[in-house]
Amino acid sequence: MTDKIESNTNQFNYATRVDKVTGNWRLTRSVRVTLTILVAVIMLIPVAWMIMTAFKSRADAVAAPPKLLFEPSMEGFIALLTQRRQLTVEQGLKELQTRTDLKWYDKVMLKRGQQIIDKSQYVKYLTNSVIISVSSTIFSVLLGVLAGYAFSRFPVKGKDDLMFFILSTRMLPAVVVTIPIFLMYRQVGLYDSRVGMILLYIVFNLSFSVWLMKGFIDEIPREYEEAALVDGYTRMQAFWKVVLPQAVTGIAATTVFCLIFAWNEYGFALMLTTEKARTAPPSIPSVLGTGGIEWAAIAAGSLGFLVPVVIVTFALRDYLLRGVTFGAVRR
Amino acid sequence: MATIELRKVEKVFGTLPAVLPMDLTVQDGEFVSLLGPSGCGKTTTLRMISGLETVSSGQILLNGRDVTFAHPSARDIAYVFQFYALYTHMTAWENIAFPLQAQNVKGNEVHQRVAEVADMLKISHLLKLRPGSLSGGDQQRVALARALVRRPAAFLMDEPLGALDADFREQMRAEIKRLHIRLNATSVYVTHDQVEAMAMADRIVVMSKAAVQQIGTPADVYYDPANLFVANFIGSPGMNFIKGQYANGYMELPGNHKLEISDDWKAAFTKQLNPAGAVVIGFRPEAGQMVAQGDLTGEVYAVDMNGSDSLLYLSLVDKTIIRVRVDRSVKAPVGTVANIRIEPQYIRFFNAETEAAIKREA
Numbered sequence: 001m002t003d004k005i006e007s008n009t010n011q012f013n014y015a016t017r018v019d020k021v022t023g024n025w026r027l028t029r030s031v032r033v034t035l036t037i038l039v040a041v042i043m044l045i046p047v048a049w050m051i052m053t054a055f056k057s058r059a060d061a062v063a064a065p066p067k068l069l070f071e072p073s074m075e076g077f078i079a080l081l082t083q084r085r086q087l088t089v090e091q092g093l094k095e096l097q098t099r100t101d102l103k104w105y106d107k108v109m110l111k112r113g114q115q116i117i118d119k120s121q122y123v124k125y126l127t128n129s130v131i132i133s134v135s136s137t138i139f140s141v142l143l144g145v146l147a148g149y150a151f152s153r154f155p156v157k158g159k160d161d162l163m164f165f166i167l168s169t170r171m172l173p174a175v176v177v178t179i180p181i182f183l184m185y186r187q188v189g190l191y192d193s194r195v196g197m198i199l200l201y202i203v204f205n206l207s208f209s210v211w212l213m214k215g216f217i218d219e220i221p222r223e224y225e226e227a228a229l230v231d232g233y234t235r236m237q238a239f240w241k242v243v244l245p246q247a248v249t250g251i252a253a254t255t256v257f258c259l260i261f262a263w264n265e266y267g268f269a270l271m272l273t274t275e276k277a278r279t280a281p282p283s284i285p286s287v288l289g290t291g292g293i294e295w296a297a298i299a300a301g302s303l304g305f306l307v308p309v310v311i312v313t314f315a316l317r318d319y320l321l322r323g324v325t326f327g328a329v330r331r
Numbered sequence: 332m333a334t335i336e337l338r339k340v341e342k343v344f345g346t347l348p349a350v351l352p353m354d355l356t357v358q359d360g361e362f363v364s365l366l367g368p369s370g371c372g373k374t375t376t377l378r379m380i381s382g383l384e385t386v387s388s389g390q391i392l393l394n395g396r397d398v399t400f401a402h403p404s405a406r407d408i409a410y411v412f413q414f415y416a417l418y419t420h421m422t423a424w425e426n427i428a429f430p431l432q433a434q435n436v437k438g439n440e441v442h443q444r445v446a447e448v449a450d451m452l453k454i455s456h457l458l459k460l461r462p463g464s465l466s467g468g469d470q471q472r473v474a475l476a477r478a479l480v481r482r483p484a485a486f487l488m489d490e491p492l493g494a495l496d497a498d499f500r501e502q503m504r505a506e507i508k509r510l511h512i513r514l515n516a517t518s519v520y521v522t523h524d525q526v527e528a529m530a531m532a533d534r535i536v537v538m539s540k541a542a543v544q545q546i547g548t549p550a551d552v553y554y555d556p557a558n559l560f561v562a563n564f565i566g567s568p569g570m571n572f573i574k575g576q577y578a579n580g581y582m583e584l585p586g587n588h589k590l591e592i593s594d595d596w597k598a599a600f601t602k603q604l605n606p607a608g609a610v611v612i613g614f615r616p617e618a619g620q621m622v623a624q625g626d627l628t629g630e631v632y633a634v635d636m637n638g639s640d641s642l643l644y645l646s647l648v649d650k651t652i653i654r655v656r657v658d659r660s661v662k663a664p665v666g667t668v669a670n671i672r673i674e675p676q677y678i679r680f681f682n683a684e685t686e687a688a689i690k691r692e693a
Contacts, residue, residue: 025473223416226383231405231481232433241429245420 047306058112061295075112076296078105080122080304084114121275122232122301125283130308132194132279133262136201140258141251143202144209145217149243151210152217153225163211170207174267182271194277200268205258212257216250217243252319256312263309280305333394333407333517334359335380340389342375342463349375351542352389357485360515364532366522368564371538373521377487380519381410391483403606404433409478413490415470417462423473424449424458427587430481448476451510470500475510485517492527504530523566529553537561543628553615559686562613562679570613573627573652574683577608584612586648590673596680597693604689609683616642618677619655621663625670629653631663644667 013328053061056075082105087093096102096115109116147166151159181200190196220243228238244251270282284301313320335357350372357363365373378384382403391399398406409430417426427445436444449455452472462470471491478486480615491507492500508531511518517537522528528535529549537544537552537560545557556562556570556671563569575590576583582590590612592600602657604610619627621643629645632652636659643655643663663669680689 221414221416223412224418226403227379227410227416227477228429228433230381230385230406230408230487231430231477232404234402234404237433242418245418248420313478315558 050299050302050306053295054303056296057298058292058294058296061299062293073108073296074105075108076294076298076300078108078116079294079297080300081120082109082116082299083118083120084109084116087113087115121278121283122280122304125278125280126304128194128273128277129263129279129281129305132197132201132277133259135194136198136205136262137255137258139198140202140205140209141213143206144213144254145244145247145251147206147210148213148217149217149239151214153222163214166207166210168207169203174204178267178271180269185272192273192275192277194238196272197269197277197279200272201262201265204265205261209254212254213247213250216247216253220246245279248321251314256316256320259312260309334392334435335517335519336390336392336395337376337380338378338390338392339386340379340391342372342379342384343387347395348541350379355536355543355546357517357519359517361553362531362533363536364522364528364534365536365538366525366528366532366564367538367544369523372541373523373536373538374489376538377410377489377519377521378383381408381487383410399599404479407481407484407644408637409481409483409486411471411474411478411486411488411491413493415462415474415494417470417473417477419462422459422461422467423454426473427458427476427480430477434481444480445476448479451479451513452476452506467495468503471495471503472506475507479510479514483516483628484663485519488518490522491520493522493524500527507531521589526567529565537564539564554677555688556613557688559611559613559681562688566615568616568654570615570679571619571655572681573612573647573651573653574649575612577604577610582610582612584627585651588626588628590626590678593675596668596689599682599689599691604682611681611683611686613679613681614655614673614677616654618674619653619671620674621655621657622670622672625672627653627671627673628668629671631665631667631669633665634663643669645671646664 007239011173044281052068052070056067056070057075058079060067060070060073061076087096093113097110102110105122106116132293152251153165156162185196190199224242224246225235225238228242229235233241264281265279268282269279273279273282284298284305335355337355339352339354339426340350341352342348351375357365365376367373375384379386380690382398382401382405383667386399389399390397393406393408402487404418415646417423418429421429424445427448428441431441431444445458446455451460452475454469454472454476457469457473458464462473465473471494474491488507492503503528507520511531518583520528520531532549534546534548536546537557539560545552545561547555552561552565556565559572563572573584577592580592580597584590584593600608600610625646627647629647631643631645632646635642635644639659640656641659641661641663643657645653645655647653653671655669656661682689
C-alpha cells in the first residue's frame, strides 16, 4: 500500500511542472548564493588585508611582493600606542640592551633600535570618539523619537514644510558648511571641544532620525495608544508603555545609523578639533609619523577603530535587518 | 452601570460634516447598535463618546455627568477595536491586566480578575501566549477580556467582528450577545452589517451621510422604516420599491393594476401628500405571494435557490425589478409570467419627493 502511494507520488512529481520550477529555483538559488559569496569576499578583502597588516612587522608590511604568510608581530600595536625615540650606540643603545627590567614590548621596539618614552594619544582619541558618538547618538535618537511621534500623531502646523526643512539640513555637503561652523565655533568657544562635536553630530543626525522615526511610528496603528487611553492611561504613559516597545525596531535601526555616522565622521573632526576633542578618524593618518610610514601601526589603529562598530552592529543585527526593510515587511 | 446621553452632538472635519447634530439616549443596560454604510459617521460618533475624538458642538453625558471635554481615561468606558489593538509585545495575560495596572489594582486582585474574565471568555489556556500566535477569534476574545476586566460603566465596540471569517463571526456574535445578557452592561456597537445589528441590538441607530436616519428597535426599522434609505438598507435583500400614483382611494400600479387603499392610509395620504400624489410603494420580499390573479404581474427574470426558500426576481412592465420570497417548492422557470399578491398589512408608502415614510395616525 505504502509502496504504491510512493511510486504514485514519484510519477506525479516527474510529470508536473512543479518539478521543473523547483529545478530552476535551485539553479537561481545557487547562482544567488555564489554571487553573494563573491561580493562578500570582494568586500572583505580590504578588511582581511588590514587585519593581516596589523599583525605584520614593519619590514613585512612593506615587503614586495606582499607576504601572505608571515610571522605575526605586535610591532604595529606597540607603535600605535607608544611614543618612541630612535637610539644610536652613543645614546646608550648597548646599555639599554643589557638591562634586565625591560618589558616584552620594550624588547620588541629595541630590536628596531627604538626606546619607548611615553604613551601615544591613540587611546585618548578613541575615548573621545566613544564619548562624542555615543552622546550624540543618544540625543539624536531621543529627539528623533519625540519629534517623529509628534509629526506622526499630531496636527502640527506646516507639517510638510517643517519636515522638508529638517530634511534640507542634509542637502549641503559637509565641506561647504565647515568653514562657517569653524568661524562660529571659534567665536563661541566650542572649537576643539567635545560638547561642540556632540552638538554638531546631533544636528547632523537629527534630520535622519526624525524622518526614520516618523516612518516607523506611522506604521504603528493609532489604536494601540487609543486602547491605552481609554484604559485609563495618560498620553505620556501610553507613549512609554505602548508606542516605545512597538517602535523598538526603528529605534535600534536609527541608533545604528546615527552611531555609524558619528563614529566615521572625518571632515568636521579634522577641521574643528586639534587635541582635546580629536576623534579617532583624523588621528589615525597622523600615525604616519616619523621615520617612514608605519603601515602596521595604521592598520592596527584602524582595526581598533573598527571593533566597537562591529560589536554594536552585530548586537543589533536583527533589528537592523528588519529596520532596513521596514515598510516592505509587516511586523 | 450607566446611561449615555448625546445632546446635539456634532462633528465637523474642516468644513466637512462627519456627524450632523444628533440626539441619542442609551438606557442603562441597553445594547444599541450604530448601523450604516462606511463613511456615515457611526465610528466618529463612537469615538466622540469615548473621547478619542473631540466634539465640535453639543454635549455628551455619562450617567448624567457632563464628559464632553473629559479625557478618555476619565470616562470609565471600554473600547473594543476592529483590529483588536492588542499589544504584540505583551502576553495575553499582560494585555488583559494592562487596564488594571492603570488603576493601581493590587497584585492578587489582578490575578483574580484576569482569571475571572479569562474563564468567562474561555481563554484561560491561552494567557501565556502572545497575540501574534492567537487566531483572529481568540485575539478578539482577549480584546473583549481586556475591555471587561475593568468593569467599566459602558462598552463601546467598533466593528469587533469585522475582521473575522464569516462562520467565526456568527459564533462570536452569539458570544457577545450572551456576555451582554449576563453582564447587562450598557453597550454601543458599531457595525455596517445589518444582520449583526438586527441580531444583537435592543435598538438600532441607522445612519447615513453623517445624519441619523432612524432610531428604533430591530422590528421598528424592519417593518416601519422611516425613509427609503432605511427600507433599502435593512433586510437582505432590502424592501421592494414600486412607483405608484394615488387617486380617489386607489393606488395605480404598473401594468394597469389598482390597489385599494384602506381608510387609515387614506387619511394619512390626504394630510401628508401633495396633490400630484406620486408615491413609492414598499414591501418586503416575504410580503409577496404567487397567486393566479394578483396586484402585480411580472416576468421571471432570475431565481435564487436559497435552500430554505427561493427568491424570485420579477421584471415588471416598467422594467422595475422586484424580489419575492417564495416557498422552495414553487416552480417558476425564467421567462414565465408570475402574478403577485401583496399582503396589505405589510405595505408601506413613501413620499416620492422627500423619500420619507408616510405615517398613519396612531
